[in-house]
Amino acid sequence: MRLGEVRFALVHHGACPETGFHYRIRSSGETETCASESERVGRAHCIEIVLEGDFSEQRPGDAQIEGLRAVLLTLKQRYPRIAIGGHRQVRGEQTTCPGRRFPLRELLAWSRSGLLAERDAALEADVERQYRPPH
Ligand SMILES: [Zn+2]
Incomplete structure (x- = not known):
């Protein structure tokens, strides 16, 4: 996919029958x-994201x-217009x-408020790092 073509980030769990994913989040929170992202899988x-585990009966842990x-x-930094959803x-x-x-x-509430705030903070930190003269 070219940059402008990425519009959604879709979240799956390990019990999903689908097999094509871009990212896998382990229970430890580690990402594989x-x-x-340029491939359509x-x-x-x-962008397809799968969390290891089955969340039919239990919630994912905080680390994950x-x-x-x-x-x-x-992803939000890379594709500012990306929308996040569940399968x-x-x-x-x-x-x-x-x-x-x-x-x-x-997660969706966070993606609409917290995510943007975190993105802006990350962008600001980037800008400051680049333009603030060293002490
Ligand atoms: Zn799924």
Whole structure:
């Protein structure tokens, strides 16, 4: 995908039957790159992210959510217009992915407020690093 073509980041859990992902977030929060963002491995215009584990019955741990947020923050910096969603939000797809216990609503609320604030803070820090004269 070219830069302008990336429009969505879609979150899955390990119990999803799909296999094409760009990033895998381990339970430890560690992130593994499975494919280059320029490659289309799943849906059009979409970066596919899978969290190791099955969240039908239990929630992901804090470390794993932190790992996911870090990836989403990086994506938001790279693709400012990117929208974040869970697999089950894709119209016409019958799935509970990323699992009933996955805190999707919290993640989406964060992505609409906290994520932008964190992105702006990261950008500011970047700018300051580049333009502030050394002490
Ligand atoms: Zn899925």
